[in-house]
Amino acid sequence: MKNLEYFFRPKSIAIIGASDQAMRPGNILINNLVRFNYKGKIYPVNPKKNPVLGLKTYSGISEIPGEIELVFSLLGIDGNLTLLEECSRKRVKGMVVAAGGYSDGGVEGRKKEEELVETAHKYGIRIIGPNTVGYSNPYNDFILSMIDTKQPLKGHASFICQTGQFATNIIEWFMSFGKTGISQCIDLGNKSDIDDSDVLEYLNDDPNTFAIGIYSETFKNPRRFMDTASRISTKKPVVVFKPGRTKEGARVSGSHTGALAADDTIINAAIKQAGLVRAYSVDEFLDMMRLLSRKIRIEGNRVGIVTNTGAGAIMSVDTMEKYGLELAELTDKTKEALKPVYTAYQVPENPVDIGPAINVNGAEKSFEIALRALDLDPNVDCILLISIAFHANCFFVPDFGYTGAVCKSLRKPVIGSITGSETEYLTIYELLEPAGVLIYPGPEAATAGIGGGYQYTLGQKQAKGLQSFEKCK
Numbered sequence: 001m002k003n004l005e006y007f008f009r010p011k012s013i014a015i016i017g018a019s020d021q022a023m024r025p026g027n028i029l030i031n032n033l034v035r036f037n038y039k040g041k042i043y044p045v046n047p048k049k050n051p052v053l054g055l056k057t058y059s060g061i062s063e064i065p066g067e068i069e070l071v072f073s074l075l076g077i078d079g080n081l082t083l084l085e086e087c088s089r090k091r092v093k094g095m096v097v098a099a100g101g102y103s104d105g106g107v108e109g110r111k112k113e114e115e116l117v118e119t120a121h122k123y124g125i126r127i128i129g130p131n132t133v134g135y136s137n138p139y140n141d142f143i144l145s146m147i148d149t150k151q152p153l154k155g156h157a158s159f160i161c162q163t164g165q166f167a168t169n170i171i172e173w174f175m176s177f178g179k180t181g182i183s184q185c186i187d188l189g190n191k192s193d194i195d196d197s198d199v200l201e202y203l204n205d206d207p208n209t210f211a212i213g214i215y216s217e218t219f220k221n222p223r224r225f226m227d228t229a230s231r232i233s234t235k236k237p238v239v240v241f242k243p244g245r246t247k248e249g250a251r252v253s254g255s256h257t258g259a260l261a262a263d264d265t266i267i268n269a270a271i272k273q274a275g276l277v278r279a280y281s282v283d284e285f286l287d288m289m290r291l292l293s294r295k296i297r298i299e300g301n302r303v304g305i306v307t308n309t310g311a312g313a314i315m316s317v318d319t320m321e322k323y324g325l326e327l328a329e330l331t332d333k334t335k336e337a338l339k340p341v342y343t344a345y346q347v348p349e350n351p352v353d354i355g356p357a358i359n360v361n362g363a364e365k366s367f368e369i370a371l372r373a374l375d376l377d378p379n380v381d382c383i384l385l386i387s388i389a390f391h392a393n394c395f396f397v398p399d400f401g402y403t404g405a406v407c408k409s410l411r412k413p414v415i416g417s418i419t420g421s422e423t424e425y426l427t428i429y430e431l432l433e434p435a436g437v438l439i440y441p442g443p444e445a446a447t448a449g450i451g452g453g454y455q456y457t458l459g460q461k462q463a464k465g466l467q468s469f470e471k472c473k
Contacts, residue, residue: 003202004094006069006093007070007096008140008142010142011041013068013071014058014072014092015029015045015072016074016083017073017074017075018045018046018057018074020051020052027053028147028148029134029145030042030055032143032144033143034053034055036141036142036151038143043068045057045058045061045064061083067090068090069092069093070093071087071092071094071095072098072144073095073097073099074099075099080099084116084120084125085119087123087125088124093126094125095120095127095128096127096132097116097130098130098132098146100131102116102130102190102192103190104131113192116130117193120193121193127192127194128194129189129190132187133147134146134167135185135187136152136182136186137183137184138182139154139208145168146164147167152175154183154208155180155293156210157174157183157212157293158203158206158209158211159171159182159186159212159289160186160188160196160200160203160215161188161214162188162189162215163215163217166215167186170282171185174286174290177441178290179433183206183208191220195225197221197225197229200212200228200229200232200238210237210292210295211289211293212237213238215243216241216242219267229276230274233274233275233276233463234460237456239276239278240276240277240278241280241281241282241284242264242267272459275463277452277455277456283448287445287452288448290438291438292453292456294438296438297453298381298413298457300457301323301325302329302379302381303320303325303380303381303383304330304352304380304383304384305351306351306367306374306386307352307353308358308363308367309353309388310355312387313351313386313443316351316384316417316443316447320447323452323454325451327350328374328379330379331378334373334377335348336348338352338369338370340369341366342357351386352374354367354370363396364403367398367403368402371385371407371414372406375410375412380412382415382450383412383414384443384446384447384450385416386443386446387419389419389421389424400428400431403432404434408436414437415450416428416438416439416446417439417440418439
């Protein structure tokens with residue numbers, strides 16, 4: 001972990017291309033550092049020497065009086081080699097390069113990227129990027145991003161990204177509506193030098209990281225990545241979202257970050273054999289990370305469902321097969337215990353649809369009877385609670401404060417699906433979250449979260465090695 005501290009916990013940073021004009025990248029970078037209370041030294045650098053947000057600006061690195069651990073370069077391709085030479089004289093340890101047009105710009109750009117890394121290594125400097133917007137470490141108040149961002153929510157999900165979109169607006173959704181905080185979010189850009197494996201090693205030692213999500217369009221050194229990820233996944237879940245699975249997707253990926261295509265069948269097999277979890281869409285990726293970063297363990301694939309909407313249960317069941325999940329076969333004892341929430345014409349079964357019986361027992365009591373019965377059933381590994389929500393009080397919807405207290409007393413993990421307005425969803429979230437119930441805005445999303453948890457458990461049991469990935473060396 002210590003060998004990358006100067007990137008993610010630097011004592012000082014110089015911003016090359018700093019600007020006194022609001023909403024310019026060189027201004028946003030410094031504004032993020034200042035308003036989120038970065039504790040280290042900030043050195044704006046611009047030949048015009050105009051002060052930036054009250055900070056003294058230097059015309060060049062050589063003018064800076066103190067030590068500089070990290071440099072963020074906003075220069076174009078042609079200026080970075082000279083900058084590296086200047087950095088070497090100040091004994092800079094790391095440089096973040098924002099410019100695009102390197103390997104993402106074709107053959108000539110790839111040659112320039114190789115020259116950039118070769119020159120950096122000659123001076124003992126490591127590179128993140130090029131083609132990156134930066135990264136965030138809210139636990140250290142270090143928000144190094146060219147994008148004007150909100151205060152990051154602290155949590156235990158860390159992301160390694162190969163695109164600025166993930167490091168910005170998608171992660172903001174994850175933190176806001178997803179109500180899940182991050183430990184770190186790192187955009188590696190083209191991964192010319194520092195790559196997924198390096199950051200995985202760093203995050204493995206990060207006490208605030210419980211699960212690691214990777215958005216990657218290519219793996220620079222596939223065998224090293226799988227070796228590293230396989231070892232780390234025994235301690236922390238690793239979820240991989242790799243787009244570019246189709247021929248056209250791979251072509252577009254190559255023009256985006258200079259990614260080199262690899263056989264997706266081989267990659268998929270290697271991911272599974274390494275004990276990692278693979279996601280195939282943005283929603284699925286984030287749904288899985290929400291559950292895994294909370295250390296919710298899904299030990300088996302048998303799901304018990306309690307619902308006040310039959311349609312919601314059908315949606316969940318249709319989604320289960322994809323993740324190897326199945327409806328639990330309830331014991332006779334459980335079916336007997338469930339009779340109070342069924343009408344005379346119904347036969348107790350899974351999913352437990354309490355809708356018709358709510359008129360008799362009320363929503364709170366019906367949910368409680370069903371939840372406790374499923375919790376005691378040895379055939380049930382986890383419970384999915386599905387409910388609708390309305391703006392006004394409705395006899396069909398329980399008091400979720402009461403239901404949360406019931407869930408808190410159970411032994412098995414309870415995952416919730418709540419469909420309704422954003423206001424109602426967030427209100428219910430605040431009632432169920434303290435009870436240890438993670439909720440999702442729909443049955444498919446909740447099932448994807450459970451599926452990610454089970455796939456991690458299954459993957460760790462079945463991990464066999466990386467033989468099939470030899471073909472991608």
